[in-house]
Amino acid sequence: MEPGSPPQPLLSGSGLLWRLCNLAMAAFFGLAGAVQVNDPDPGLWIVAYSVPAVLTLIVGLNPPIADNIVWRSLSDLHTAACIVGAAILGWSLFANAQKNILHEEEGRELFGLVIITAWMSLCRSSAKSTLGGIRSAAAISLSLFPFVMWLYIYMNAEMRASWPSHCKTVI
Template sequence: MGEVCRDSRSRVLSVSWRVCNLFMCLFFCLATYVQINDPDAGVWMVGYGVPALLCALITLNPHVTETLVWRRVADLHVMVSCAVVSMLGWRLHAEGVTEIFQREEGREFSGLLLTTVWLLMCRHSGRSPVGTLRVSTAVAITVFPFVAWLYYYINRELTSNWPSHCKTAI
C-alpha cells in the first residue's frame, strides 16, 4: 500500500514538473516573440529562445538534462546570463533605480534572472525523481511571470512611460 502511494506521488510530481516546464517554455516563447520590436532583438530572442527550447526538451523527456549537449548549452546560457545580469544589476544599483520594471534594463535584468534561476533548477532534474520542494518551487516560479505580465497588461498606466517598442508587440 505504501509503495503504491509513493509511486502515485512520484508520478504526480513528475507530471507537475513536466507541466511547469511546458508553461515556462510557453512563457519563454512569448518573451522571445515580444522582442521582435526591440532595437537589439536578436540578442534577446536568443536569450529567451534557448531556455524555451531547453524547457521543451524537458517536457518531452525529463531525463534529457543528463545529456552532455543539454547540460553544456544550459551551462553556457547560465554563464552568459549571469555576466549580463551582474552588469545590469550593478548599473541599476549604481543609478539607484527602485522601480526596475519601469526601466528597460530592469526588465532585461528580471527576464535573464528568471531564465538563469529556471535553468539552474532544471539542472540534473532528470537524475532522479523530482521532489516536492523542487516541484513546489517550480509551480511558484511558473505562476509569477504570467501573473506579473497579466498585471502589467491590465494596468496600462504602469506601462505608459515604456518605449514604444515595449508596448506594441502584444
C-alpha cells in the same frame, strides 16, 4: 527523497507536474522571445529567450534528457551568459535607476535573466534526483510567476505609460 536517488517515474503525479511546469515555461520563454522583435537589440533577447525555450521544451517532452552532456553543456553555457548579463544589468540599475525597477527596461530585462537562470538550474538539478516538496513548490511558483508578472505589468496603466515606444506595440 535523498540526493542521488533515481528520478521519479515520468507519469507519476510529480513527474507529470514537472512536465507541465516545463511546458508552461517553454511557452513563456517562447512568448518572451517573440515579443522582442521590436526591441532595440532584438537578436540578443530573442536568442536569450529562445535557447531556454527549446531546452525547456525538450525537458518537458523527455525529462531524463537533462542528464545528457550536450543538454547540460548548452544549459550551463547559456546560464553563465545570463549570469554575466544579469550582473551587468544589476550594476547599471544600481548606478542609474530613476524609479521602480519594473518601470526600468533594464529591470524587466534583469528579471527575465534571473528567471532563465533559476529555471535552467532547476532543470539541471532535476536530472540527478526527484523533485521533492520544496523543489516542486519552487517549480510551480516559478512557472506561474512570469505569467502573473506579465499580467500585472500589462494591466498597470501607470507602468504602461512609462514604457518606451517599442514596448507599447507588443501583445
